[in-house]
Amino acid sequence: MTTSAERTRVAIVGAGPAGLLLSHLLAASGIESVVVDQRSREEIENTIRAGILEQGTVDLLAATGASTRVLTDGHRHDGIELRFAGEGHRIDFPSLTGRSVWLYPQHEVLRDLVATRLADGQDLRFGVTVDHVADATSDRPRIVGTDDEGRPFEIEADFVVGADGSRSVVRAAVTGSSTGGYFREYPFAWFGILCEAPPSSEELIYSNSPNGFALISQRSATVQRMYFQCDPEADPHALDEEAIWAELQSRVPGTTLQEGRIFQRDVLRFRSFVAHELRRGRLALIGDAAHTVPPTGAKGMNLAVADVVLLHRALTALLDDRDERPLEAFAEVALRRIWKAQHFSWWMTSMLHVAPDASDFDRRRQEGELRSVVESEAGRTYLAEAYTGWPFETRL
Ligand SMILES: Cc1cc2nc3c(=O)[nH]c(=O)nc-3n(C[C@H](O)[C@H](O)[C@H](O)COP(=O)(O)OP(=O)(O)OC[C@H]3O[C@@H](n4cnc5c(N)ncnc54)[C@H](O)[C@@H]3O)c2cc1C
16 A cells, blocks of 8 residues: 655644644644544544633633634633532632633534634544654654555654644654653542533532542533542442432532433543653654643643643744744743642642541541631632633743
């Protein structure tokens, strides 16, 4: 079989939020790119994942025309509730930081981005699997794989971006191995459900209870997303609906949950990961390919957007002005935010979950930690600043 060989300026592997948004910003700067993804458009647009967008993410999506629906169909949330020892404590974001977050599901962001990119004539290819990066150390790297009909293909580019998620194949070309990075696994996971019910609360409730953690989240007037802490090996189909509601309800004393038909359930394992390198020559990693965080801090997709802002700046300097300096600074600057987000995600996770081996001392210390946050303006402000998102860094 002959291999089709093509050329572009930026070859982007992965049509998740990171890859699609980068192609959108590059196009606005007049830089051509090709985006390839192994999944179908339908699959990408229907995978339920993150739901909370930082203020900066929303501002960027709206200002660049990537998504205008976020402002009309998304819901602004001005706070969250931390619940522990039987009491709820609201963290009010605007009064602490002047910022808010938005509830707008990731698959809606992807629908908007795919529609915008295709309407703009973006070369966006579904069902195309990249196997590896060839000539990775040259200034003409190539992505190599098979297209949607199983035929071999290659695309040569001035720059290759790995936006291909946590199982990145581009990572091996950047770090020298597919797993090369700092890694931490947690002894618990989230049992997540989507159900047909009205909201049980207007804002998200993060609850630390003797039975374990629960998150009461929303999706729309008729669909809700809720999670409870479970064993990472739990089988999502082992519990019947009655048992799931009993687990959830036992962890949010003081709130009567609105129950309804459960139409999706999954177990989401918790991992923290940062790749040892984010860039090598004419290759870079962004989004989950570069790092993953446990979902407690709602940072995953937002961190991908922050990477995109920086890499867009570095690539325009490189490809328009032949200025390599911003690219040289990219990894160091990106890592400052990544490690802050890693810390925040780890902190929220360890503060709110009950470790399987927690002693009485650990439980009481945890309550002391939660009180230190909610009873102090400095504590509430740190949480609010991190949750609503630090300003994007654009100087490189
Ligand atoms: C089940 C799940 C639930 C989550 N829930 C939350 C949450 O509640 N809150 C939160 O903040 N974050 C959550 N996250 C994390 C968040 O969704 C991610 O941080 C976000 O999707 C990162 O975007 P990305 O573009 O970097 O990667 P992805 O969205 O993973 O996109 C990567 C794309 O690359 C494609 N790809 C991979 N390999 C190849 C290849 N070899 N060739 C071609 N294409 C390839 C994939 O098909 C995929 O479309 C969740 C993640 C998962 C997996």
